[in-house]
Amino acid sequence: MTGYPPLDIRTARRRFVTVCVLFWLPLGLSIAPLILLFTERGMAMTAIAAFFAVHSLTAAALELPTGGLSDVLGRRAVLAAAGLLNLTALTLVALGTTGWLLGLGMGLMGAGRALSSGPAEAWYVDAVHACSGPGADLRTGLARASSATSAALAVGTLLGGCLPWLLGLGPDLGARLSEATSAVVLPLSTPLLLGAAVETVFVLYVLTALREPPRPRATLRDVLRGVPATVAGGLRLGGRDALVRRILLSAGAAGSALAAIELLTPGRAAALTGASESGAVLFAALACAGFVCSGVGSHLAPLAARLAGSGERAVLLSLGISASGLLLLGATATSTGPGPLILSAIGYGLVQLGLGSAGPSENDILHRRVESSGRATALSVQSLALQLTGALTGLALGVLPSGPLPWLLGGTVLLAGALLWIRRGEPAPPDPAPAGDTPARSAGTGSAQGTEPCDAGRTGADCAP
Structure with missing residues (x-):
């Protein structure tokens, strides 16, 4: 990769898998306690449904623009921004006591989800192509990353469900924690706060491990012009x-x-x-x-x-x-x-x-x-x-x-x-877009890497x- 010696395939694969684990583990930690935490905060089911609607609509609305942003500004910057948004979202949801704070947290989580869909995998493919050329094997790394994502979600789901229960065993640490924080931190908040800590590690790892070719400085005008064109493409x-x-x-x-x-x-x-x-x-x-x-x-x-x-x-x-x-x-x-x-x-x-x-x-x-x-x-x-x-x-x-x-x-x-x-049979790939497109x-x-037709x-x- 320009500016750095290219990573070998095993190193790129290992870093890609690590990024997937660090990103999805915090979200797995939130799966089991999330709805129960909203209920503990006094939210009705209609409000909880609205929170999830905010998350889904935010993610859908930003999906394509943020993908274009990654192709214009670079994979690492956008992926780090996704981690920061998730860190903020998990903290707000864990500590928020009002509906607007919880809704804001779910919206930020949806924005982080949109930012994250693509940059890490695109970085991995670019790194493998830079090291071994466009004919290198991709499926093995993609499969291992997908397996690692599932494992992180499974571990996170179990840990997120068990942690509040464990705080209630023996001396009731959960009750003491709630009393000491005036009910700002509940036992059900702890998995999300742990997830926020993992997100911090994720951001630091992305910034230090996912090196990529230096990109020419992109002005605001470049971004505003480049992202819509990328979305249209x-x-x-x-x-x-x-x-x-x-x-x-x-x-x-x-x-x-x-x-x-x-x-x-x-x-x-x-x-x-x-x-x-x-x-x-x-x-x-x-x-x-x-x-x-x-x-x-x-x-x-x-x-x-x-x-x-x-x-x-x-x-x-x-x-x-x-x-x-x-x-x-x-x-x-x-x-x-x-x-x-x-x-x-x-x-x-x-x-x-x-x-x-x-x-x-x-x-x-x-x-x-x-x-x-x-x-x-x-x-x-x-x-x-x-x-x-x-x-x-x-x-x-x-x-x-x-x-x-x-x-x-x-x-x-x-x-x-x-x-x-x-x-059966694979159609020929599309003609490359004109340079202006x-x-x-x-x-x-x-210049972008071109593609060649398969047999x-x-x-x-x-x-x-």
């Missing part, structure tokens, strides 16, 4: 390249599946246990197990691609497995007894296993179809497709009657996403980009 990706369009549609199908299991599983767990408190414990255990299954699927992604014969067929197989899990959950939605319960748990695991396996292969294909100047933007478009489809599916699930139908809706959408990959160049960041019917690690 990202939106045109699916229109120019049929394979990229399949990836974006598959991301939308995955968003539908995730919305189904996230919205329907807590209520189903409570119904199985007979109480909301015990249902919450069961849901935490299921969420942790789901992250483990997703991590295993990501770890197996390179093997799946080799056994299937190509990245495209691996995506087809993986999404098919995930859709079968959702359909199994739908088939057992109204059944009782240990047998259906076991089948439901298997279905939940299959959903996460398949989605975890599909992700690295999809992203490996995506990175071989886009230029470096628009790589983070492409990832943001993919994330936006997932979030918007998930939001629409959530609205549809809310009006459907309880029972198998909501599960079958998610399973059908995901199955349709899998069927997109039946078509390349946003990073207009911002003064230099027909071969994708991913089977061919050079």
